[in-house]
Amino acid sequence: MDLNRATAVVEAILLLENEPVTLEQLAKISKLDRPVIDRCLAKLEERYADAAHGIEVAHLAEGYVLQPKLELWENLRDRYGKRNENRLSRAALETLSIIAYSQPITRAEIEGLRGVSPDGMIRLLLQRELIQEIGRKDAPGRPVQYGTTSEFLKLFRLASIKDLPRLGDQDQERFEPYDE
DSSP: OHHHHHHHHHHHHHHHOSOBHHHHHHHHHHTTOHHHHHHHHHHHHHHHTTTTTTTEEEEEEEEEEEOOGGGHHHHHHHHHOOOOOOOHHHHHHHHHHHHHOOOOOEHHHHHHSSOOOOOOHHHHHHTTTSEEEEEOSTTTTTOOOEEEHHHHHHHTTTSSSSSOOOEEEEEHHTTSSOOO
């Protein structure tokens, strides 16, 4: 299969899938080799880089997806964005940021950083699948530890947790959990 045809196949897969597609999934679905898929993705990224296109290939949550360009989102948000009921409160965002920057982290460690009980926010974030239980701390009572999910990465348009904005030294100290 020539590169143009292979690129068209990869583009169609990204268009038809609702969730980010990993390189392994692209290879399985398209029956193309990984180096060919890498070249196809590069070609698509180059094609959509032109200002005449309203979409881009984005690397989200360990996979690839076709999405509107970020600079166009202000024009699209009212119609296609999350509705108000899906917005997170300031308390939920604060709890989520503590978990994102401090993971793995326990409920008591979150409470130590926030100064208030995080139980309601943890329930909300679990319900929205933005966080998950990722293990238990090797401490008395073996408390549950929380971390972020691929839904978190998709919501904030991150390829991995490493793409979170860097914190300054003062903020970094703030997000370091205290020992229980």
